[in-house]
Amino acid sequence: MRPLAVLTGIILGSCFSIFVGLLVVVLLYWLNAEYDYISRDIPLLLGHSGIFFGLTLLAAAGLWSQVKDSAWRWYAQAALWAALAATVVYYWPD
Numbered sequence: 001m002r003p004l005a006v007l008t009g010i011i012l013g014s015c016f017s018i019f020v021g022l023l024v025v026v027l028l029y030w031l032n033a034e035y036d037y038i039s040r041d042i043p044l045l046l047g048h049s050g051i052f053f054g055l056t057l058l059a060a061a062g063l064w065s066q067v068k069d070s071a072w073r074w075y076a077q078a079a080l081w082a083a084l085a086a087t088v089v090y091y092w093p094d
Contacts, residue, residue: 001067004077005063005066005067008062008063008066008077008080011059011062011080011084012056015052015055015056016052016059018052019049019056022045022048022052025045026045026046026049029042030042051087051090054083055080055083055087058076058079058083059080061076061079061080062079062080064076065077
């Protein structure tokens with residue numbers, strides 16, 4: 001397996017685990033939504049879950065294209081790395 005495919009697989013696993021972890025937190029917040037300070041955070045958590053769901057899809061496409069040696073693999077990798085860079089910039093503390 002190529003080193004870029006291994007790195008893409010690591011990114012895929014990391015993004016997927018963050019996505020699932022955020023969904024579990026959303027579920028727990030939803031179960032305790034009677035508290036105002038918890039229910040206000042649910043839309044924000046869903047937005048963050050959506051960001052990592054998108055990264056998971058891009059990483060899966062990038063890994064699939066690397067493993068299958070597709071002609072569009074460099075486009076998938078470029079999209080993944082651009083989205084990953086945008087996510088880092090978004091979450092970087094000021």
